[in-house]
Amino acid sequence: MKFEIKRKSESEVKFKISGIDVSLANGIRRTILTEVPVLAIDEVVFFDNDSPTPDEVLAHTLAMVPLRTPPGKYGLPEECAEGKSSKPCRVVLTLDIKAGDTTILVNSEALVSEDPEVIPVSSKIPITYLPPNGKLRLEAYAIIGRGKDHAKWQPVSTVSYKYQPVIKINTNLCPEDCAKCVEACSQGVLTKKDGVIFIDPDECSFCDLCKDACPKEPSAIEVGYSENAFIFRLEPTGALPPDEIMSQCLKILKDKLVLFGKVFDEALEKIG
Ligand code: SF4
Ligand code: SF4
Known part of the structure; x- marks a missing residue:
């Protein structure tokens, strides 16, 4: 598992967790909402x-x-x-x-x-x-x-996550003067400088407007996502600092998993 802070302020924290699946991502979200006292x-x-x-x-x-x-x-x-x-x-x-x-x-x-x-x-x-x-x-x-x-x-007003966006452009299909996908993107994900399109995928909202704007058929731009990386957005109420919320959340989850493992082992022993 890899943890990376993307943005941090008093009112919002954005971080990325890689190497987990959606059930664990949702477990983290639910634990923050319901278990951190x-x-x-x-x-x-x-x-x-x-x-x-x-x-x-x-x-x-x-x-x-x-x-x-x-x-x-x-x-x-x-x-x-x-x-x-x-x-x-x-x-x-x-x-x-x-x-x-x-x-x-x-x-x-x-x-x-x-x-x-x-x-x-x-x-x-x-x-x-x-x-x-x-x-x-x-x-x-x-x-x-x-x-x-x-x-x-709740220690947060809200906590949400989305799959890590993955955006690919087949530049072999792109005419040199075309920047229609860049113009269509209101999130600042795509920028063009010196004839080169740069991609900063984290803010992508999966709206597909760039694909719709692309004159190529099929589109020269692909918008997809990674199944084992998630971008979280957390808005603390201020009751606890965001670092404390995360460390308590992970400790609570770990304790629950240890308990689950113990109960599971006991059940297996009984079954024989
Ligand atoms: S899907 Fe929407 S937000 Fe994402 S890159 Fe395309 S236009 Fe921008
Ligand atoms: S709109 Fe399509 S063809 Fe034009 S630069 Fe973007 S991906 Fe390439």
Whole structure:
């Protein structure tokens, strides 16, 4: 297996994994979405709520505010449920705000956490409005969870993959002055310089417009894909850094495969 980062920023990571098949690619995607644990608000106690948003809707809004999650600091749900966690099981965040003479927008910076490492990933996430002289007072409890139980515990907004595009041009068929395929491609995959067409296949969307534009019959350009290389695009919520998401994902997958191998061996022994 070969892993290669293509692009990385706070809001998006693009990477390529080669030497795997589609089932493993999908296993990685599903594990990121459903198994990598993060903190999210799970319960809210309201003392005052003069906002136009009902308590239950406000509680849901608060639950969807991504919280920075220090890896390994808080107990996993199954350990906490059985009282077996040696780590703290929850973080308390409070919100206590009163509007003045005008209506105000309450956003995530109003949440005060008892743990300075566990704060909203952005201070500008809108929560609700408060009318003049209105009050909002509440206590919220964040716990560790997994995306398979609720989307609020997903470490990513989205994670997707596509097959690695493979584009070939039979230049023997191309007239020197032709660049119709280059003009048809809006993704910047094809460029022509000094009479030579260059191909940068990663951004290809498989739209086939280059093939349609080609005057040759059959087309001198082929758009295909590799069956054992995949380009992933991951948008972290900010709860965990992308490197941490990937390393936790691969560890979880490995542990599951080891467990599966053990159960499989035991089953084989029983069959004889
Ligand atoms: S298939 Fe579409 S995106 Fe890919 S190279 Fe052709 S025109 Fe560009
Ligand atoms: S449009 Fe077809 S013939 Fe023209 S340069 Fe592209 S591949 Fe070659």
